[in-house]
Amino acid sequence: LVGRLRIRAGGERGTRLVVRHAEVLENGELGIRPLRNAAATATFDLSGDDEVLESRFSFYGFRYAEITGVDVSPDDVEAVVLHTDMRRTGWFDSSHAELDRLHENVVWGMRGNFLSIPTDCPQRDERLGWTGDIQVFAPTASYLYDCDGFLTSWLRDLAHEQARTVDGSVPLVVPAALPGFGSGGPTAAWGDAATVVPTVMHERFGDVGVVQAQYASMRTWVEAVLADTDGSGLWTGRMQLGDWLDPSAPPDDPGAAKVSDDVVASAYLARSLRLTADAAELLGHDEDARRYGDLAERSRTAFAAEFVTPAGRMMNDAPTAYALALGFDLVADPPVRAALAARLADVVREGGYRIGTGFVGTPLVADALTEAGHLEVAERLLLQTECPSWLYPVTMGATTVWERWDSMLPDGTINPGEMTSFNHYALGAVADWLHRSVAGLAPAAPGYRRLRIAPRPLPALEHASTRHLTPYGDAAVAWRREGDEVVVTAVVPANTVAEVDLGDGDVHEVGSGTHTWRTAAAKPRQHPPLPGLDAMLADVIDDPRAYRALLDTLAEHAPERADAVRTGTVWGSRRALSTALMFTPPPVLAEVDAAIRAATA
Structure with missing residues (x-):
């Protein structure tokens, strides 16, 4: 949790009570090495009277606390949870207990890190507004909580900090508390928060105002990146953070991903140009819309020519490379897209259905598989419990999402890397796929004035459901298995319509109210005897x-x-x-x- 302890204690005047905080235990003791330079310690000198002790100007990210100096009954200790006051708006439930625990970990981690600014982690000597983390997590965040005002405020900070840079780059953290760090030019996926987060805000909250307010920042960002390229439409040759924390990267080199930085940067250039063109069109800036649209198409074409073979292989044969090409629509030719998706499914299987993506690829890989018809592969990846996987931390007792897939090793020791947090929401971005695809509820128009109902029942689940409080009222989708059928129930709020796609080839529209459909359940896969x-x-x-x-x-x-x-x-x-x-x-x-x-x- 994020907050502090409230302790009722008494003792001789001048007696010192000390509280030390940590996220995990290692060998029965507080695991403080991941805190780095953070003391994470509260010290109180008693007055001699019975009193209530609580830090006023500090907060801590912790699961365990050690109290020394005074004998205190556990009944006299309570945890005070702190986070920015936001209304809960999104829920998910399924028949899979570990999957539900994962979703709850995403929610709890978001609450802890949405304290004044969207921090990366709340416990160590950092607590910074890393742009890359919120860039990938914004869709999930905007479903779970009404964070419109929270992120609008932070985006305003982003624009102010960006205006202070020489070249229009977006700092790696906002507020820019790390002067000089990452100042070598624009950084892909992190700086792209300038274009991605306003787009998500418009899509989820229907807020044209935030796009209008941030448009200059969006435009400045893509111009800064274009100035850092050679005019080919690609963004190459620069130091990047890339697919940060790819599980194959060694503990002391979290940027050593299987996919090259050039692939990540060029993909994000094409995407941000497309988003800026869309924003320009939305706001009526016709000349900008044409210019950035043409540049986006040039980058898309250059990406495909440089990194994709005609047979449908990526130059980096890694899951993130395929997920970027598919998820960002950087390849348009249907046969090549199908080949890319098939190879992605093969790569995931060849890796034992264990996760093979870092910050960049993780939000995209399940969608890329699902949309191409490889739902069972996405399911195996989602429900894997071996390390690395989304559910491995759940099997290790996690209550929030970890920074590393293996922040705690299978033997119960802490990852030896200097950068190891147990409350880091970025890898929890998969929850957006749980809402949109597994349960099947998404916006089909800004602010949910049109809904998309498109559940994709996972074979291993008996039921799943989701509910979201839209500006028009409650919207919900639930499905359950009944014999050879799947029964889907949806609630469409007043003054909205929904497009319904149950995966049977029939897409139709319904109005407000409660609706029920029955479809044939996919037959379970049959496995033959093996030699x-x-x-x-x-x-x-x-x-x-x-x-x-x-x-x-x-x-x-x-x-x-x-x-x-x-x-x-x-x-x-x-x-x-x-x-x-x-x-x-x-x-x-x-x-x-x-x-x-x-x-x-």
Whole structure:
């Protein structure tokens, strides 16, 4: 939580009571190393009377506190939660307990970090308004809470800080509390908050005023980026933060992602140009709309020519590269898009359905898979509990979203990286996909004057629902399984209409009121018997029975090999299981072969 303790205590005058705060325990003690230079300590000198002690000018991000100096009963200690006063407007529920816990962690992390400004983390010597974090999280935030005023205020700060820079760049943090840090020019994905957040605000709250107020900032940002390019439509060669905290990056080098900085920067250039063109059109700036629209098309074409092969492969064969190309509509040709999506599904499977994206790719990957018809792949990625994954922290007892996929390692120790937070909302941006796709409620026009009802029931769930308090009233979508059917119920508020897409090819429109539809449930995937060691690795990872049999057998007969096979195998469609078990003793191979055959018979 974010806040402080309120302690009722008494003792001899001058006795000192000390409260130390931390997010996690390590070996039974407060895990204070991630706090870096933050003392996270409150000190009180007692007056001699019974009194209530509470910090007045400090707040802490913590889950555990240690009180020393005075014996205090736990009954005399309470936590005071602090955050900016915002009305809750969005909810999600499903039949999957761990998924619901993940969503609650997203909500709780947002509350803690929406305190005056949208901070990245509340506990260590930082608490800064990092632009990249809110850029990816704004859609989720605007669904969960009425944060219109909160983000409008922060965007005004962004424009003021941007006006103080020489080249029109957006500082990495707003307010700009890190003079000189990241001052080497514009930074992709972070500075793009100038175009993305106002666009999201207009889409979710119907607020044309915020676009009008921020238009000069949007225009200044894209002009700053254009001045930093060579005129080709690409943004390359610059130091960038890129796909920050890609799980493959070493703890001491969080920017070492599988996708190149040039791919990320060029994708964001095309996107911000498109958003600025749209804003210009909305505001009636016709000349700007034409100019930025033409520049956006030039960048889109240049991106596809530079980074996409005609066969539908990205030059960086990494999930974020494919998610950017698809999610930002940087490839228009349908066959190439289909090939890109198919390869993205393959890459996700080859990685064992464990997450392979950082700050940039994570909000995009599930959507890219779903929209291309790879819903089961998106589901496996979402419900994965092995590290790294969205649900791994849940299995480790997390109550907020972590900064790193492995902020706490499986053995219960804290990640050795200097930058390790246990309350960081950016990777929780997946909740927007839960609302829009899994449950199926989204705006189809600014401010929800038109709704989109398009649930995509995950095979592993029995039901899911979402509700959002729109400017027109409550809107809701819920679905549940009944035998071979899925029953969808939706509430459309007064003075709105909804377009309904249940995935059966029929898109129609309904007015306000409560509506119910029944559709045929997708048939569960059938897994054939597998030929033991001759089975393809893709078939093993796709069949939970076979995968569990493999790992359990290795854990029993060759435990030193189990983790290496789990994390080091490329689960490809043309690689036999035997190739992943090279140098495994023959008796163990025989056990694995028999276990796979028996589990899938």
